[in-house]
Amino acid sequence: MKKMLSLLIVVLGFCASINAQEFLDPVEWEVKVEKQQGDEYNILIKASIDDGWHLYSQVAADVDLGPIPTEFTYNNSPETYELIGGTTEPDVAPVHDPIFEADIVFFSDKAIFIQPIKVINEEGLVIKVEVYYSVCDDEKCLPPESKMFELKLTDGKAMATTAELTAEDLEKTAQLTIDLKGKDKYETEEEKSEKSFLTIFLLGFIGGLIALLTPCVFPMIPLTVSFFTKSASNKKKGLGNAILYGLFIFGIYLLLSLPFHLLDSLDPEILNNISTNVTLNVVFFVIFMVFAFSFFGYYEITLPSSWSSKMDDKATSIGGVIGIFFMALTLAIVSFSCTGPILGSLLGGSLSSDGGAMQLTFGMGGFGLALALPFALFALFPNWLNTLPKSGGWLNTVKVVLGFIELGLAFKFLSNADLVEHWGLLKREIFIGIWILCALGLGLYLFGFIRFPHDGPRKKKLPMGNIAIGTLCFVFVLYLIPGLTNTKYANLKLLSGFPPPLFYSLYDKGTSAPLGLEAYKDFDEGVAAAKASGKPIMLDFTGWACVNCRKMEEQVWSEDEIFKIINEEYVLISLYVDDRKELSEEEKFNFLKPTGGVKQIHTIGDKWATFQTVNFKNNSQPYYILMDSEFNLLNKPVGYTPDADEYLNWLKEGKANFKK
Known part of the structure; x- marks a missing residue:
């Protein structure tokens, strides 16, 4: 008895010392029974889930290592009651998880599970339900929990039950404790960092700068700035119009992201569903392949000419602020054949990341700002127009370079679909091999060994830009080659997130740790x-x-x-x-x-x-x-x-x- 009391004091003292600490328990369960007809009843099991947490389906993912499925166990017997079918759960569309290479079904906010039963003997019937489950949020998973409930048909609502503690239980609980030193010195609370949208904004800005160097946009800069500065009644008004023109360009690209905010507010998971949808990823693959060969010069892709004509007519006839807006809209439409693929890359990348619609807005904002800045800056400093290089063959070279980039990105979308459906078409090494071919092709083009329809005569002396970028392409090939091996150098850390994961490989990656x-x-x-x-x-x-x-x-x-x-x-x-x-x-x-x-x-x-x-x-x-x-x-x-x-x-x- 003294030993038991000593152990009890130790355990209670320990529990009291940590009772103030916060332990996560993000699911509240409610179990009750409802009569249907005759001797049939429904056991209703409701899970109320805290914001940000996910409870997983009863159906295990089709993968060796996956989330812990929810399980329900009942004390039914031939003498008491029998189960009618299985326990049903809410019909929720699966979401692909790239880590487990599987479509995962999980529930957020709440979920109601229903188990129909047929009562054989009501007298003294006690129904016991055991729930085994695990939950995760975006940063962590909690260990699986098991909770017991028991109820009578007349009770309606179940009460949670617990097992009795024995002296042996208390002793083993004490044995589970280690004499950890330094707890006061080193706090154990987790710190969370807020995600920044600066990176996606800068990527969008860089995309906009690249779009400026395409044949669809670059020639428009001096023409448009000259139009505003010369057609206005005074220099100040021309300057204001050019700046307003730039602001409208920025605003138009921001507006393109608004529909995705509406989708995100209606269903927070919809953007992730879009980014992992097999059909859409295959469609993106096809579109990017079409854009790539368009950039190579085999054909031209433009929006209907009637669209730009109507916008241009409105800009001319209306005039004023509204007319300037339609001029900006005309630029967006006319330049689509060059800016569309870049925007498509931004769209696909943003929707597949955690920031969703907000990241897309920052990316579009960066893209629009990069396009708009030259029109405002050259209007402020018109002498800078003299420093711009003249349009020429180098613009076509930029388009071909973008074509090779689009070709590589196209296979990223096909890889997404391949991972979801487990086709095994683009294992990591095959994907990297395709990128090696793209980088080699681009390098050979820049050094003049490959030619495309719109390229002019081969120059005797290569431009320094071609030599520099071509050399970088060959360096990139050298960087990619270890990715084809089964060594520790195959990780390619700088490309993390682009190739398929390390375990989606032609090599056997099975290890015990x-x-x-x-x-x-x-x-x-x-x-x-x-x-x-x-x-x-x-x-x-x-x-x-x-x-x-x-x-x-x-x-x-x-x-x-x-x-x-x-x-x-x-x-x-x-x-x-x-x-x-x-x-x-x-x-x-x-x-x-x-x-x-x-x-x-x-x-x-x-x-x-x-x-x-x-x-x-x-x-x-x-x-x-x-x-x-x-x-x-x-x-x-x-x-x-x-x-x-x-x-x-x-x-x-x-x-x-x-x-x-």
């Missing part, structure tokens, strides 16, 4: 290895179904210096919180959670998820801790850290503190 590293799957074994080697510990709380865990392993750990430090300077212990392998009967126990209630520790995942919560006041993955074999923290634990430099500095800091 991330990137072939040696990783202990048991905490005690890893600690023993750290003591024997005299190395610090890198504790990795991860999950088989954790998307961002895979991102960290493939995009950050794969960095040469980071890989070397983890492999040589640390003992890696990877604890999978969603591993459903059963513990032995002697290892199973019930754990009293700090937030109340009891959690059954029946699987390896249960054990490590609870271990993380107990010792680090955190229940999200990925989560990384650096410490020595005596459990002294070496620095502040971190979660999802996509910045490789930041993660490398974190590893180096832990190593330096360990040496001290």
Whole structure:
């Protein structure tokens, strides 16, 4: 009895000390039963899900390692009641996940599951429902939870049930705790960084600058500026009109993004659905191929000439501010054959990223600003017009260069469709091989070995621009070649996100640990290895179904210096919180959670998820801790850290503190 009381005091004291910490529990469950007709009833299971979190379908994704599906277990028997069919769930369209290469069905906000039953014996009937589930948001996944409910037919609403705690449970709970030192020095709260739209704005701006150098836009600059400065009654008015013209160009491209904001507000997932839709990606592939060969000069693509004629007529007849607007709209229509492919790239890239419609607006804004600036600047400083190079064959060279770029981007869209449908057409090495051919073709063109229909006579002396860019193309080919190999150099970090993922490969990538590293799957074994080697510990709380865990392993750990430090300077212990392998009967126990209630520790995942919560006041993955074999923290634990430099500095800091 004294032993039991001592253990109880230890556990209650520990729980009280961490009760103030915030543990994530983003799903609230409500279970009730409703009578239908005769002896038939419905068990209604409602999940209320916090904003930003996803609960997964009962249907497992068609992939070896995927999200944890939701499961329902009932205590039905031939003497009490029987299930009528399976448990139904809301009809939600799947969303492709590029990490798992699978279409994933998940629920947001709320989901109602229905299980019809036929009651055989009402007397004393108690219905028990067990829910097993896991949830994720955009940055982390929580370990799977199991909750029990029981109700009588007359009760209507179920009550959550918990198991009873025994002295053995309390003892095993205490054993799960380590004497972690340095908790006060190194806070364990996760820091979140806000996403910036500056990058997409700058990319759009660069796209606009490229569009300025095309034959559709460049000749328009001196003509339009001269028109405004010479046709106005005074210089000041001409200057104002030119600036207004530039503002309208900027505004028109901003307006092009507004419909996507409407779509995004109606359904936050719709832009992601559009970007991963197989049909649309194939259509984009075809369109980009058509644009590429148009840039090569085999045919011309323009919007109907009647459109530009009508806009030009309105600009002439109306005049004033409205007339200037129609002049800007005319430029947008006339230049479409050159700007369309660039805008298409911007559209496809923005919709497939997390920022959605807002990123598209920033990208369009940058593009429109780059197009508009010359008209305003040259109106302010008309003498600058004399410094512009004359139109000529170099404009056609720019178009052909864009054609090769469009050709490479076309296969990116085909790759998206290939990943979704698992066709296996564009494995990573094949995709990179196609890009090598595109870069080689562009280099050979710039050096004059390949000619296209609109190219003039071959010059005896190549322009310096051709030599410089052609040389860069061959350097790019050299950079791509390791991507064809099955080595650590195949990652091509500068192109992350463009080629298919590393595991979508012609080579067999199967390993027992991330990137072939040696990783202990048991905490005690890893600690023993750290003591024997005299190395610090890198504790990795991860999950088989954790998307961002895979991102960290493939995009950050794969960095040469980071890989070397983890492999040589640390003992890696990877604890999978969603591993459903059963513990032995002697290892199973019930754990009293700090937030109340009891959690059954029946699987390896249960054990490590609870271990993380107990010792680090955190229940999200990925989560990384650096410490020595005596459990002294070496620095502040971190979660999802996509910045490789930041993660490398974190590893180096832990190593330096360990040496001290």
